[in-house]
Amino acid sequence: MAREIMEKAFKALLFVILLYLIFLFMSEGQQVFVYEGF
Amino acid sequence: MILKNIRKNLFFIFFALFFIFSDMAFAKLDYVNKSPMFIPNDYSKTLYEYGTNTFHTAIMGNSTAIAAIRNDLMGAQYGNAAVSYGTIHDFYEMLGRKFIVAEKEVVVCANYLAFLDNWETNPSYPWLREPLVPYVYFYRAATSDYLKENIIHYFNGDNTFFEPVPLYHFQKTIAPGHMTEEELNERKISFEERFGDKTIEDFSKNIAALKKIINFCERNDLTLRFVWMPINPVYDNRPAYIEELNTVVSEILEENQIEFIDYTDSFSPEYFYDLGHISWEEGALVFTGELRKWLEK
DSSP: OHHHHHHHHHHHHHHHHHHHHHHHHTTTTOOOOOOOOO | OHHHHHHHTHHHHHHHHHHHHHHHHHHHHTHHHHOTTSOOOHHHHHHHHHSOSEEEEEEEEOHHHHHHOOGGGSOTTEEEOOOTTOOHHHHHHHHHTTSSEEEEEEEEEEOGGGGOTTOOOOTTOGGGSOTTSOHHHHTHHHHHHHHHHHHHHHHTTOOOTTOOOOGGGGSOOOOOSOOOHHHHHHHHHHHHHHHTTOOGGGGHHHHHHHHHHHHHHHHTTOEEEEEEOOOOTTOOSOOHHHHHHHHHHHHHHHHTTOEEEEOTTOSOGGGBSSSSOBOTTTHHHHHHHHHHHHHHO
């Protein structure tokens, strides 16, 4: 049981990391705003 | 039965928990706005400048307030939290969601552009993140750029992960000098093209936001004051809505007994950089003196 919980927790953690990586790949096209003055 | 269901959905439960808690941690850490390794927006610059988001008197404004107010000449009780492209709605969000905390007083310094709905803005201002949007998703471009750049540097043998961005990024944009007559004329033409077709209807959301600020200050026992920021007298082809907006807003302020001052036509052209921004050298000095006199009278 404990092993099963650990495995699922680890797998979930990997998927969360994957989700964050997907966010970062989605950054294409979103500009970082740099204010160039008046 | 419940235990069986939990066991069956253990992966999704862990996934949701890890995601929610990590998102909360990132949001609390707020690394984009609080870490010097990222180019700061004007809100972050306020935090860096004062080291706090809590002020006895919070000055809320747009770029006209950045250009016109010499923070070093204001007293210690004042915090100038003005942001470029700031609108009245932004000021309400900043105060309402406690990005800026005023202990006693709020001073709103605005010109007509601070009331313009659908005005361009800096999308990295943290109050533009809706509560359910994940932090890393909202700041994905800044995060991704930071990681890409520093990973490349790292593999080239240069560890720049903790290197702050250059110092000049930490200062809000002021307006030194004066535009030439020709440049001012060009600016007048471009303003006519950009804003000439607006009507008072294009300001309605921000007029409503002003009422929200009035209510917010009432609820929180804060004194609210309002300043109409100066416009260069050479801007003589001003659209009619500027006067109309001034009347509508001034009526709202009077109805609610909010003290206000109208500097719209109070400064001569030699104090301006362009049509709406006070020049840093002479103008800001004079304006700051006038503002302090009014605030402390």
